[in-house]
Amino acid sequence: MTTYDIALIGFGGVNRTLAELIPTRGEALRSELGFGLRVVAITDLRLGSLVQPEGIDLPVVLNLGQGSETFAEYGGSADTNNESVIRNCTANIICEATFTNPEDGEPAVSHVRWALESGKSVCTTNKGPVALRGAELTSLAARNGVHFEFEGAVMSGTPVIRLAKKMFAGLKLNGFEGILNGTSNYVLGRMEAGLDFEAAISEAQALGYAEANPAADIEGYDVQLKVLILANELLDAGLELKDVQRQGISTVTPEDIRTGALEGRRWKLVGSARRNPDGSVTAGVSPVALPLDHGLAGISGATNALSFDTDLLGPVTVSGPGAGRVETAYALLSDIITMHAASTEVSANA
Numbered sequence: 001m002t003t004y005d006i007a008l009i010g011f012g013g014v015n016r017t018l019a020e021l022i023p024t025r026g027e028a029l030r031s032e033l034g035f036g037l038r039v040v041a042i043t044d045l046r047l048g049s050l051v052q053p054e055g056i057d058l059p060v061v062l063n064l065g066q067g068s069e070t071f072a073e074y075g076g077s078a079d080t081n082n083e084s085v086i087r088n089c090t091a092n093i094i095c096e097a098t099f100t101n102p103e104d105g106e107p108a109v110s111h112v113r114w115a116l117e118s119g120k121s122v123c124t125t126n127k128g129p130v131a132l133r134g135a136e137l138t139s140l141a142a143r144n145g146v147h148f149e150f151e152g153a154v155m156s157g158t159p160v161i162r163l164a165k166k167m168f169a170g171l172k173l174n175g176f177e178g179i180l181n182g183t184s185n186y187v188l189g190r191m192e193a194g195l196d197f198e199a200a201i202s203e204a205q206a207l208g209y210a211e212a213n214p215a216a217d218i219e220g221y222d223v224q225l226k227v228l229i230l231a232n233e234l235l236d237a238g239l240e241l242k243d244v245q246r247q248g249i250s251t252v253t254p255e256d257i258r259t260g261a262l263e264g265r266r267w268k269l270v271g272s273a274r275r276n277p278d279g280s281v282t283a284g285v286s287p288v289a290l291p292l293d294h295g296l297a298g299i300s301g302a303t304n305a306l307s308f309d310t311d312l313l314g315p316v317t318v319s320g321p322g323a324g325r326v327e328t329a330y331a332l333l334s335d336i337i338t339m340h341a342a343s344t345e346v347s348a349n350a
């Protein structure tokens with residue numbers, strides 16, 4: 001039985017939930033999928049770092065983080081020591097779930113680079129490294145014979161990136177449009193129900209949907225990164241962040257929402273990309289008042305939906321959770337399952 005040792009970089013909502021899933025889903029993983037998981041290192045800005053090659057006692061560390069205590073009181077350090085932990089710990093897989101930085105992706109880009117350079121596979125839900133350094137990190141992983149997986153960077157655990165890459169073979173993808181931010185979709189829905197903007201954002205934060213700085217959700221930065229990821233991964237668009245036009249929902253007023261409702265329209269934040277006749281790709285994100293019979297108009301709460309425009313099937317739409325701690329932790333698990341399946345295939349063919 002294979003056991004993968006993992007390191008959790010960032011111990012907030014997503015990686016904590018992964019740490020909760022490991023004991024609860026551990027038996028099913030072992031019996032159904034043929035591998036076990038053991039956490040051997042954790043780093044976090046507030047807690048510091050803890051490295052235990054024999055395996056960290058997860059129930060103990062899951063109780064930390066409410067007060068001012070750090071890992072120093074548990075045999076670790078109050079400093080994150082990210083580079084040394086990532087490079088030197090015994091983990092096979094690094095799960096990167098620190099804050100998304102929409103400007104340059106740091107320090108997560110460095111976290112991923114250190115891991116891949118030291119022969120460790122990486123799964124991440126962090127959009128920064130994937131959107132801003134995706135091609136470079138994918139090729140670094142290939143050069144080092146390890147994996148770089150990031151399904152949770154778009155639509156949390158709902159499979160869209162792997163699904164499109166694996167299942168659309170033989171089809172031509174002309175573009176996509178979708179609702180790709182759970183927080184703004186939740187906020188627009190709550191405003192439609194009469195709640196004010198700030199109260200709706202507070203609710204989305206409490207539910208674990210919002211970014212550390214919710215302006216990233218509200219001003220469209222989060223969807224801009226997701227559109228960039230999808231355009232480059234699925235349309236081979238070769239775009240940079242500045243090529244994706246961005247407008248968020250802060251300009252949508254309660255009055256716009258009321259007027260839209262009277263006209264049979266619903267405001268949604270829509271991210272899209274389309275291949276032009278000359279082969280180039282136009283991509284962007286903006287709020288749109290969709291007619292109620294539009295396929296995306298009925299997507300509510302933190303649910304997301306992505307409609308792919310294919311040549312032989314026409315539109316193919318995937319809908320599911322776009323945010324949430326459990327949903328996103330599952331994305332990391334699905335990345336590890338993918339890595340395991342790839343390793344098993346290699347061994348079978350050897």
Ligand SMILES: NC(=O)c1ccc[n+]([C@@H]2O[C@H](COP(=O)([O-])OP(=O)(O)OC[C@H]3O[C@@H](n4cnc5c(N)ncnc54)[C@H](O)[C@@H]3O)[C@@H](O)[C@H]2O)c1
Pocket residue numbers: 009010011012013014015043044045046080082097098099100107125126127152153156208209210211212322323324325328
């Ligand atoms: N929560 C969701 O629904 C969701 C969905 C998809 C993707 N994501 C992405 O997943 C990542 C994690 O999300 P989350 O909800 O867990 O966020 P969070 O804010 O709850 O947790 C992030 C954690 O990272 C830690 N951290 C920040 N910088 C660090 C550093 N340099 N070194 C070590 N630790 C550091 C913070 O202390 C915090 O505990 C983010 O990039 C987010 O964009 C989240």
Ligand SMILES: N[C@@H](CCO)C(=O)O
Pocket residue numbers: 153155156180181182183184209210211217222322323324
């Ligand atoms: N803050 C993001 C998390 C998922 O990337 C959202 O609300 O969709």
